[in-house]
Structure formats: C-alpha cells, structure tokens
Amino acid sequence: MAQNNNLELITKPLNLNNPVTAQILGICSALAVTVQLEPAIVMAISVTVVTALSNFVISLLRNTIPSRIRIIVQLMIVSLMVILVDQVLKAYMYQLDKQLSVYVGLIITNCIVMGRLEAFALGNKPLPALLDGIGNGAGYGVILVIVAFIRELFGSGKLFGCQVIPDCFYNLGYENCGFMLNPPMALILIGMIIWIQRSKYKELQEK
Amino acid sequence: MESLNLFIKSIFIDNMIFAYFLGMCSFLAVSKTVKTSAGLGLAVIFVLFVTVPVNFLLNEYILKPGALSWLGEGFKDVDLSFLSFIMFIAVIAAIVQLVEMIVERFAPALYGQLGIFLPLIAVNCAIMGASLFMQSRGIPSLGEATIFGLGSGIGWFIAIVLMAAIREKITYSHVPAPLKGVGIAFITCGLMAIAFMSFMGIKL
Numbered sequence: 527m528a529q530n531n532n533l534e535l536i537t538k539p540l541n542l543n544n545p546v547t548a549q550i551l552g553i554c555s556a557l558a559v560t561v562q563l564e565p566a567i568v569m570a571i572s573v574t575v576v577t578a579l580s581n582f583v584i585s586l587l588r589n590t591i592p593s594r595i596r597i598i599v600q601l602m603i604v605s606l607m608v609i610l611v612d613q614v615l616k617a618y619m620y621q622l623d624k625q626l627s628v629y630v631g632l633i634i635t636n637c638i639v640m641g642r643l644e645a646f647a648l649g650n651k652p653l654p655a656l657l658d659g660i661g662n663g664a665g666y667g668v669i670l671v672i673v674a675f676i677r678e679l680f681g682s683g684k685l686f687g688c689q690v691i692p693d694c695f696y697n698l699g700y701e702n703c704g705f706m707l708n709p710p711m712a713l714i715l716i717g718m719i720i721w722i723q724r725s726k727y728k729e730l731q732e733k
Numbered sequence: 734m735e736s737l738n739l740f741i742k743s744i745f746i747d748n749m750i751f752a753y754f755l756g757m758c759s760f761l762a763v764s765k766t767v768k769t770s771a772g773l774g775l776a777v778i779f780v781l782f783v784t785v786p787v788n789f790l791l792n793e794y795i796l797k798p799g800a801l802s803w804l805g806e807g808f809k810d811v812d813l814s815f816l817s818f819i820m821f822i823a824v825i826a827a828i829v830q831l832v833e834m835i836v837e838r839f840a841p842a843l844y845g846q847l848g849i850f851l852p853l854i855a856v857n858c859a860i861m862g863a864s865l866f867m868q869s870r871g872i873p874s875l876g877e878a879t880i881f882g883l884g885s886g887i888g889w890f891i892a893i894v895l896m897a898a899i900r901e902k903i904t905y906s907h908v909p910a911p912l913k914g915v916g917i918a919f920i921t922c923g924l925m926a927i928a929f930m931s932f933m934g935i936k937l
Contacts, residue, residue: 554858712924717919724911
C-alpha cells in the first residue's frame with residue numbers, strides 16, 4: 527500500500543492534479559521560458575530540483591518551525607536552493623543562464639514551490655515530501671515541454687535549435703508562424719491545454 | 734524626459750503581466766471582482782514603490798561587484814551578487830509584513846477585504862521580478878528605480894482591473910463547460926496581451 531501511495535505522489539501531478547493546469551500554480555515563469563525547448567527543459571529541471579529539495583528540507587524541519595514565521599523560513603530555504611541551482615547553471619551553462627535571465631531567480635516566488643511546502647511538506651514525512659516535490663516539478667515540466675514544443679516547431683520550424691521542417695516545405699510556400707514566438711500565444715496555448723484536459727476529465731470542470 | 738519615458742515604458746510596453754507574465758498566479762486567482770482586484774492592485778503598487786528603491790540601494794552599496802568599496806580599500810574586490818536573491822526576498826518579505834501591519838492598523842476594512850492576499854504579495858512574482866529587472870537592466874539612479882517600481886505597479890494594477898471587469902461580464906455568457914473559469918481567463922488574457930503588443934511599436 528505504501529508503495530502504491532508513493533507512486534501516486536509522482537504520477538498524480540503529471541495529469542489529474544497537474545500544478546499548472548489543475549492547481550493553477552507557477553504560471554508566472556511557465557510562460558516566459560517556452561519560446562524554445564532547451565531553456566524550457568532546463569527550467570523544468572531546475573524547478574523540480576528546487577521543489578524536491580526544499581520540500582525535503584522543510585519536511586525535516588516541520589516540527590521545529592514556529593508557524594508564525596514559517597513563510598520567512600520557507601523563503602530562506604527556497605532561496606538557498608535557488609542560489610545553488612543558479613550557481614550551477616552559471617558555471618556549466620552560462621549562455622542558457624543568460625537566456626533565462628531573471629526567471630531563474632523567480633523560482634523563489636514560483637507558487638508551485640511555496641504551494642507544495644504549505645500544502646504537503648509541513649504535514650508529511652521527508653520521503654513522501656521529496657517524491658511529491660519531484661512529481662509536481664515533473665508535472666510543471668510536462669506542460670512547459672508541450673508548450674515549448676508547439677511554439678518552437680511552429681514559430682521557428684526548429685526543435686532544440688535544429689531545423690526539422692524541411693526546406694521543400696518552405697519552397698512550397700510554407701511560412702513560419704512568427705506570432706507563436708510572441709508572449710500572448712503562450713497564454714492561449716495553455717488555455718487550449720486546459721480546455722482539452724478538462725473536456726476529457728469532467729471532474730476538473732468549474733461550475 | 735528620460736524618467737517620463739521610463740515611466741510610460743514600464744506601464745505599457747514592459748507591462749509586468751502582458752509582456753513578462755509576472756504575478757500571473759494572484760492575477761488569475763483574484764481577478765473575479767473589480768473591487769478586490771483594485772485593492773490588491775493598490776497594495777502591489779505600494780509594495781513595488783517601496784521595495785524597488787530599497788533593493789536598488791542594497792544592490793548599489795552592498796551586492797554589486799566592488800560595491801563595498803566605501804568600507805575601505807580592502808573590500809574593493811568583494812562581489813556579493815550571488816547573495817542578491819536571498820537579500821531581495823528578505824527585504825520584500827519584511828516590507829510586506831510592515832505594510833500588512835500598517836493596513837491592519839489604519840484601514841481595517843481594506844485589511845478584511847484583502848485577507849490572505851496581502852501576505853501573499855511577498856511571493857508575487859511581479860515584486861521579485863521588478864527588483865531583478867532593476868538589477869539586470871542596470872537602472873542607474875535611485876530616482877529612476879523609484880519610477881520604475883511605481884510604473885510597473887501601475888501597469889499591474891491596470892491589467893488586473895481590466896481583467897476583472899472582463900471576467901465579471903464573462904459570467905453572463907455561455908462558455909463551453911471545459912473552458913469555464915480558468916480556461917477562458919487564459920485565453921482572454923492572451924487576447925489582451927495581443928492588444929497590449931500594439932504599444933510595442935511606440936519608440937520612446
């Protein structure tokens with residue numbers, strides 16, 4: 527049973543309890559980094575690492591944190607993790623770090639991290655909290671990758687920076703939809719994803 | 734002239750919500766009625782107006798490479814910029830706490846209305862985002878930092894009030910069931926962002 531529960535902690539946020547489309551958290555940074563696949567994947571991994579680690583640490587400390595100052599304590603721990611991630615990115619992927627610009631720092635205020643800390647880590651043991659963090663980070667990542675895939679493919683005809691739409695298409699008059707690269711399309715795409723998901727799972731629909 | 738440009742630019746062209754998606758979470762959660770969203774918008778304006786200049790000073794005199802040189806020759810090479818995330822968020826959390834206490838003392842009615850959202854401003858991406866943009870764009874003076882904070886706040890305020898007004902109307906129309914609520918809000922917001930893109934052509 528325990529095994530089953532632990533598995534559910536990871537699989538549920540991928541679909542039914544997805545942090546972006548069902549809980550509507552963490553949208554701030556979800557949209558801006560999705561023009562290309564590569565930064566989107568790096569961002570997804572960073573958020574997963576931060577969520578998992580801070581969930582784990584907060585869950586270890588959950589009985590010692592006074593509830594009145596818990597927000598400050600959480601923010602401090604999360605920003606510590608983000609600084610670590612940022613330093614690693616700066617050291618090994620400097621170009622990408624420049625491209626993500628302020629959005630790495632904004633993981634601190636990413637609602638998914640805080641939301642999971644408040645809702646899960648404060649009331650659960652470290653191991654489930656770690657898994658919950660991984661699951662929610664991955665759920666966020668799935669949406670990021672879907673949006674980035676569509677935007678990069680249709681917006682610039684590339685994936686991971688390599689051209690995938692063959693030249694003969696362009697010769698036949700195919701044009702890249704440059705509008706996909708503009709910020710509004712990210713919003714509309716997520717709206718569409720929510721639409722598709724909710725028409726499949728009726729229980730998510732709002733009255 | 735320069736600062737007027739910055740002001741208008743930060744309200745319309747670099748609008749926190751429509752150009753950078755910052756503060757989306759509370760933007761979508763609170764924009765159901767015009768009244769509460771205006772209250773939250775005002776609180777965001779105020780917090781941005783205070784935190785950006787404070788963080789500017791912090792960045793200028795403590796965090797920037799070589800910023801500590803006022804302490805003496807030996808500190809010229811110190812670079813504390815890796816600490817900026819934690820310092821900025823600490824300042825923001827402290828100021829939000831302060832604002833909360835002031836509002837509770839002097840405007841209890843507004844305090845009751847804003848409820849949980851006031852403490853949540855601390856984790857509103859727009860606040861942190863403005864401070865980080867201030868740092869990464871290298872805004873040169875305290876005055877301009879203040880104007881940038883104020884402008885970004887006003888931009889956020891305009892966006893959330895417009896959105897709330899539209900959503901109040903949407904409740905009377907027939908939206909397909911799966912799109913109800915958040916789905917249509919996303920798409921509306923996307924369309925509004927397209928409208929705001931028209932400001933991009935303005936050269937200031």
